[in-house]
Amino acid sequence: MTGPATTATPAPAPRGEAKTATATTAAARRRRARRRTVLVQTACIAITLFMGVPIYLVALAALSSREALNEFPLALLPTDPSFETMRVFLTSTGVTGAFVNSIEVGLLSLVLSLALGVPAGYAVARYAFRGREPYQLFLLMTRALPIVVLSVPLARVFLGTGLYDTTYAVALLHTALALPTTVLITSAIFVAVPAEHEEAAMVFGATPARAFTRVVLPQALPGIAAAAIFTFVTSWNEVLGAAILTFNRRTLPAQVLSTLSDSPLAYRFAGGFALVVPALVFIAFMRRYLLNMWGTTIR
Template identity: 60%
Template sequence: MSTTLPPIDRAPLRRRRRRAAAVQVACILISLFMLVPMVLIGLAAVSSPQALLEFPKPLIPSGFSGDTLLAFIQATGTIPALGNSLLVGVYTVVLSLLVGAPAGYALARQVFRGKDAYQVFMLLARALPIVVLSVPLATMFLNTGVYDTVFSVTLLHTTLAMPTTVLISASIFVSVPTDVEEAAQVFGCSRFEAARRVVFPMALPGLAASSIFTFVLSWNEILGAAVITLGHRTLPAQVLASLGEAPQAYRFAGGFALILPALVFIFVMRRYLVNMWGTTLR
């Protein structure tokens, strides 16, 4: 005697496929929203000055040339500003990790009264407009003799990056099992040695991902750097100061120059992006 099986309900599978397709479409649209302006700026930066003056402008320029980028690179102050931006970005990453990573470790491992309120309080530095922070900092830097230096911009960018660095580092260290750290202490390591030899190496991919965020934040920050520098500007501040008098070709080349280094840095560090929350690549 044969038994008839009930029909298979494929509705949950269809709903799951529709949700997956909707997520894919949303990801593609968001990627295009971010990518299309970069592509257009890049095309304009490698276009000839004559092609930039065409009207109506075609999507693909009629003439390509390196004269626009070359003129921007040869402009007064561009190369020193590029060097200042790179130095500030690297110094900000190093200083933020030196201070923020131990603070994040303490938040992840220690329990104390007001811990949640403290984490929320740290974000107030990002809630304030950058001008509100940069003006009193500029006054302090003038009084201490460090105004208009790479060091002053590094301090400003570190102040902006510190809250997110601490909170991201804390989430990374939370994902590192405490059993591993306790096992290291059982085998003779002190608390500091266990953290240095076991916990921090395991959290290194996530900390590298955190450094991406910090570097891009420092590279793209413009208002604060424009307020506290005059002769030692970063590249974004230099481009901002020159926009009023610069021709159109310089503006496109400047925009492309601001985008390219950040994209290169992210491309080099891309394998760590999925480790932002302490997971491990396999």
């Protein structure tokens, strides 16, 4: 008679081989992590150069003397700094008024966009209503409209209402351009704010409005800052609508477009530099709230 069949069990691996395999796996993970880090840093450097090099070249040309700008090949480092070109541009007729108009239009567009977009974003995030998804899709579709589609009909309306050639007309146009993005950005931020925080505030006696302003709004400031940056930069850089809706009260981009098209190259660079600097200053001012949205704290 034969006994029952027995299953052979593999002998356990020696302890030294197990440690070696674990160390090899950990080393492979570290190498992959280093490769990912290098790739991310390389991508960040490439994007920074892509965005920063044109700004540097414009600044170099605007702050160089006419002789240095006409040299060939053009030096990549400042060899003969001069503020003469910028001084002449800034003191030219209409530039100061256009700069003030741009600031006024940008801030007014910012206030209107946030005043209308933040409550709309909160409603989209907190309340389920019929047609919410088509409404968000409609907001995205409005961004696909060319600026001339809005500018020409609005010019006719503003001519009839007396708003033509005013900063209010341009601000209304820029608000219409920025409002869809403001609603979508703020709604995404309000979704991330736990509703329990708001409910807890109301349990302790806060009204819905007070719970929103004291609990929800501070947590949504990064998203509101991002929407504010987008609105101001969009308004500051927009040129076609401002050129159509104004004649004497033009913003700085429209003024630069209309007056520097036949000017020497140095003054074109000066105009471009004057357009870039205020937007960079505004972004630098708002960066604290924007970086907090990404989990970074500036101390």
